[in-house]
Amino acid sequence: GQQLNQSPQSMFIQEGEDVSMNCTSSSIFNTWLWYKQDPGEGPVLLIALYKAGELTSNGRLTAQFGITRKDSFLNISASIPSDVGIYFCAGKRTSGSRLTFGEGTQLTVNP
Amino acid sequence: NAGVMQNPRHLVRRRGQEARLRCSPMKGHSHVYWYRQLPEEGLKFMVYLQKENIIDESGMPKERFSAEFPKEGPSILRIQQVVRGDSAAYFCASSPVVPSGSPDTQYFGPGTRLTVL
Numbered sequence: 379g380q381q382l383n384q385s386p387q388s389m390f391i392q393e394g395e396d397v398s399m400n401c402t403s404s405s406i407f408n409t410w411l412w413y414k415q416d417p418g419e420g421p422v423l424l425i426a427l428y429k430a431g432e433l434t435s436n437g438r439l440t441a442q443f444g445i446t447r448k449d450s451f452l453n454i455s456a457s458i459p460s461d462v463g464i465y466f467c468a469g470k471r472t473s474g475s476r477l478t479f480g481e482g483t484q485l486t487v488n489p
Numbered sequence: 490n491a492g493v494m495q496n497p498r499h500l501v502r503r504r505g506q507e508a509r510l511r512c513s514p515m516k517g518h519s520h521v522y523w524y525r526q527l528p529e530e531g532l533k534f535m536v537y538l539q540k541e542n543i544i545d546e547s548g549m550p551k552e553r554f555s556a557e558f559p560k561e562g563p564s565i566l567r568i569q570q571v572v573r574g575d576s577a578a579y580f581c582a583s584s585p586v587v588p589s590g591s592p593d594t595q596y597f598g599p600g601t602r603l604t605v606l
Contacts, residue, residue: 384531411594420493420580420597421532466531470594476522476545477582477595479531 384467384480391457392488399465399483400451407469410443410450411477415464424465425452457487491516493583493598494563501604502571510566510601514583521564522595523556526578535579538564571605578602 384401391397401410409428413421425436427443427450434441440453450467464484468477494513502508514521519540524532534548538558549556553571558564568575579602582595 382531409594413597418602420495420599423594423596426594468532476534476537476548477524477532478534479524481531482529 382467382469382478382480384483386483387481388484388486390486390488393457393459395457397454397457397461397485398451399467400449401467401469401480402449403469403478404448406447407471407478408447409470410441411468411470412439412441412450412452413466413468415466415482417463421466454485457485459487459489461485462487493518493581493596495581495598495601497601498599499602499604501606503606504572505570508568508571508575508603508605510568510579510581510603511563512566512581512583512598513563514581515585515596518583518585518596520584520586521558522582522584523564523566524580524582526580526600528577532580535566568603571603573605576603576605 382401382403411426412424415421425434425441430447431445432443438455464482466482467480470477496511521538523535526532536549536556537545541560553569555567578600580597580600582597584593584595587593
């Protein structure tokens with residue numbers, strides 16, 4: 379089946395640093411979503427991207443939908459301790475279809 | 490507006506028993522998706538349902554697993570004769586009805602953590 383390659387698998391950074399993670403796919407998606415998951419909880423939607431080339435911000439988070447439709451990245455600026463968690467990218471081909479998830483990026487922020 | 494609700498949050502079953510997981514979508518959402526997450530992995534799609542219809546069950550194991558979304562009441566994911574390998578977190582997501590070709594997204598519930606002893 380389709381797979382999303384998400385990197386890096388884990389990151390250890392100091393508070394205040396910027397973070398970047400990305401996802402690539404061998405096939406095209408028409409929607410890219412970024413979620414954050416805290417331990418014992420469900421994924422929470424951070425940013426949704428619907429158009430190739432789209433750049434969208436949500437506070438300190440910025441995400442882009444790659445022009446080829448096969449990749450996306452997420453940047454977090456000026457990280458804070460509550461940014462700790464697992465970040466997942468997810469791709470979607472059409473309305474009403476399944477999400478294909480990356481394997482996640484575990485982010486640790488040292489105060 | 491309440492989010493996606495799932496219950497129970499934790500479920501313990503012995504091998505061979507049945508597990509029933511319930512999901513109530515967000516108000517106004519009529520599409521429900523079930524995903525399974527093994528420890529330290531991403532979520533894997535299982536099944537996509539609309540009211541009284543299974544739209545895509547290609548991610549569902551062929552045996553012991555079934556899902557429904559009746560006209561009234563929550564969506565149910567049912568696992569019969571559970572085995573240890575069924576231990577995982579099961580997440581439900583919902584999305585609204587949108588015109589064909591329009592973008593939509595999925596909102597997740599808190600999950601049910603199933604442990605099979």
